[in-house]
Amino acid sequence: MKVLVIGAAGMIGRKLLEQVAKTPNILGAPVSGLTLVDVIEPAAPAALADKAKCQALDLSTDGAAEALIAERPDIIFNLAAVVSGEAEADFDKGYRVNLDGGRALLEAIRHEGQREAYKPRLIFASSVAVFGAPFPEKIGDEFFTTPLTSYGTQKAIIELLIADYSRRGIIDGVSIRLPTICVRPGKPNAAASGFFSNILREPLVGQEAVLPVDDSVRHWFASPRAAVGFFTHAATLDLAKVGPRRSLMMPGLSATVADQIAALEKVAGPKATALIRREPDATIQGIVAGWPCDFDPKRAIELGFTAETSFEEIIRIHIEDELGGQIGV
Amino acid sequence: MKVLVIGAAGMIGRKLLEQVAKTPNILGAPVSGLTLVDVIEPAAPAALADKAKCQALDLSTDGAAEALIAERPDIIFNLAAVVSGEAEADFDKGYRVNLDGGRALLEAIRHEGQREAYKPRLIFASSVAVFGAPFPEKIGDEFFTTPLTSYGTQKAIIELLIADYSRRGIIDGVSIRLPTICVRPGKPNAAASGFFSNILREPLVGQEAVLPVDDSVRHWFASPRAAVGFFTHAATLDLAKVGPRRSLMMPGLSATVADQIAALEKVAGPKATALIRREPDATIQGIVAGWPCDFDPKRAIELGFTAETSFEEIIRIHIEDELGGQIGV
Numbered sequence: 219m220k221v222l223v224i225g226a227a228g229m230i231g232r233k234l235l236e237q238v239a240k241t242p243n244i245l246g247a248p249v250s251g252l253t254l255v256d257v258i259e260p261a262a263p264a265a266l267a268d269k270a271k272c273q274a275l276d277l278s279t280d281g282a283a284e285a286l287i288a289e290r291p292d293i294i295f296n297l298a299a300v301v302s303g304e305a306e307a308d309f310d311k312g313y314r315v316n317l318d319g320g321r322a323l324l325e326a327i328r329h330e331g332q333r334e335a336y337k338p339r340l341i342f343a344s345s346v347a348v349f350g351a352p353f354p355e356k357i358g359d360e361f362f363t364t365p366l367t368s369y370g371t372q373k374a375i376i377e378l379l380i381a382d383y384s385r386r387g388i389i390d391g392v393s394i395r396l397p398t399i400c401v402r403p404g405k406p407n408a409a410a411s412g413f414f415s416n417i418l419r420e421p422l423v424g425q426e427a428v429l430p431v432d433d434s435v436r437h438w439f440a441s442p443r444a445a446v447g448f449f450t451h452a453a454t455l456d457l458a459k460v461g462p463r464r465s466l467m468m469p470g471l472s473a474t475v476a477d478q479i480a481a482l483e484k485v486a487g488p489k490a491t492a493l494i495r496r497e498p499d500a501t502i503q504g505i506v507a508g509w510p511c512d513f514d515p516k517r518a519i520e521l522g523f524t525a526e527t528s529f530e531e532i533i534r535i536h537i538e539d540e541l542g543g544q545i546g547v
Numbered sequence: 548m549k550v551l552v553i554g555a556a557g558m559i560g561r562k563l564l565e566q567v568a569k570t571p572n573i574l575g576a577p578v579s580g581l582t583l584v585d586v587i588e589p590a591a592p593a594a595l596a597d598k599a600k601c602q603a604l605d606l607s608t609d610g611a612a613e614a615l616i617a618e619r620p621d622i623i624f625n626l627a628a629v630v631s632g633e634a635e636a637d638f639d640k641g642y643r644v645n646l647d648g649g650r651a652l653l654e655a656i657r658h659e660g661q662r663e664a665y666k667p668r669l670i671f672a673s674s675v676a677v678f679g680a681p682f683p684e685k686i687g688d689e690f691f692t693t694p695l696t697s698y699g700t701q702k703a704i705i706e707l708l709i710a711d712y713s714r715r716g717i718i719d720g721v722s723i724r725l726p727t728i729c730v731r732p733g734k735p736n737a738a739a740s741g742f743f744s745n746i747l748r749e750p751l752v753g754q755e756a757v758l759p760v761d762d763s764v765r766h767w768f769a770s771p772r773a774a775v776g777f778f779t780h781a782a783t784l785d786l787a788k789v790g791p792r793r794s795l796m797m798p799g800l801s802a803t804v805a806d807q808i809a810a811l812e813k814v815a816g817p818k819a820t821a822l823i824r825r826e827p828d829a830t831i832q833g834i835v836a837g838w839p840c841d842f843d844p845k846r847a848i849e850l851g852f853t854a855e856t857s858f859e860e861i862i863r864i865h866i867e868d869e870l871g872g873q874i875g876v
Binding site for chain 1: 638657679683689690691692693694695697700703704707708710711714715791792
């Protein structure tokens, strides 16, 4: 089975590849070839290095998608995106990469299929950003998509195309709407959502972290491990069961900042929670107020997608996967 | 005020122009210039002929949108589309005209605005085809868009772009989701929905018409006159009241074929209804089974859009507007 991962240098891409490397047949068959691309050259896990071709590539440049599809991968993970803030700041770049790039991939598949029968599985990383406030208390599977960012608009458009290309038999596609991933490994970053991870990750290694919002703020979370599980499950899922509605909101955990802090205290004690410094930031509070708080993702749960059910579990996964099982506080 | 109508040769385009010609200031100010385009050269109403420029043009050809926007129209009606059946049969043409053409228009506006401040009102003719079965009994304003045709996919994508370009201040845009228009004037046509009009229009002039579905089939209707009203109302509506959710399902009338026939009998007597010949057609029955039956378009009604409330009214409008007030049976 030939696998193509677009956006392979990102956090989810790297973790997905590690999982594929250590779990034979997790994608339904042994991996015979692996093409990894990203705007910076990605790295393959050691166990797959002999089968892997790694390449720095912008999907939206002329001929890029065609070259990737000429190899006729069986499974394609499209994880690439210009992120929300950048797509908002740079209109042209956001539409070029997120919309034109995603569409170029679909068109390359269609044209390859016209040459010789071809219908790959395409798994697209979508986002809660397809939704825009105001929301019901719990967002159901049939709630409409009214994005309030260009990024969310671009994700919603690719979702529509994936459904139409799937309906027409060009691809076997599915769009995976990810919850906010927590705990994100790495350094604190400037993303408005960064604090949700910062206030757990930093105290767990004895570092201070800033909390810019009220403890009552509620949001929708899953761990990086759960996110990888969404993609590997989507790779082998019987999509006939999904039917023509190919955009699936993934399961997650609805939790407040207070829930996060209580879980941190349970796992790492009051020395950890004492490292959270409250510095209210009106701008971040305003942005976060427009985000969804809770979902009722019945379809994905029925289809066998799973996520964590407590924040303690999310924190323990971070300690296992990122800290070698050791708390540093 | 300069007005651009794209798709001006179609039924709605022609009726809209007649209304604009006979109702000064219906678009909020006198019309100082009028550009009418369609794939075949459209005609201007006599009263506006001296101000009108009529042109055969395909919006999706290179430079076409830029040339139209260089004139900086204040109001743009985009009524142009490759229709549902053709967009399904010809993948390339449907995406090129309905998606690339609509997007080229938005991009031309954005680039013109970068040159010199410019933010026209853009009114886009969308469709119930953005929805796909299964449906709730009544489709509410927050129901999701899961089109089951490429045409519906293309409409849903342009709706998303119109919302995003409006949010960013590039246009002042709104998408008008039209009910099925009934009674369509003209000859019977091969469209799967044609019979809804045929079974009224033909008997009213003493001609036979074929009914291919059961009397219990329910659907969502408005008259051509109501459709013109949607567009003229959208031209002057305060879009700040609409907010960021710019796709509006228009009001209409939910009626069964039996309701249609009962109204025809009331208006034109049993001699008219006797001209309806029942010839069940499994293909058409199958297509129609996937169409929406009923809506609860609260937002549009609150915003002042109106449609008919009985099928007798719809039939009387046809008799007034198309038959000079005379029934021919």
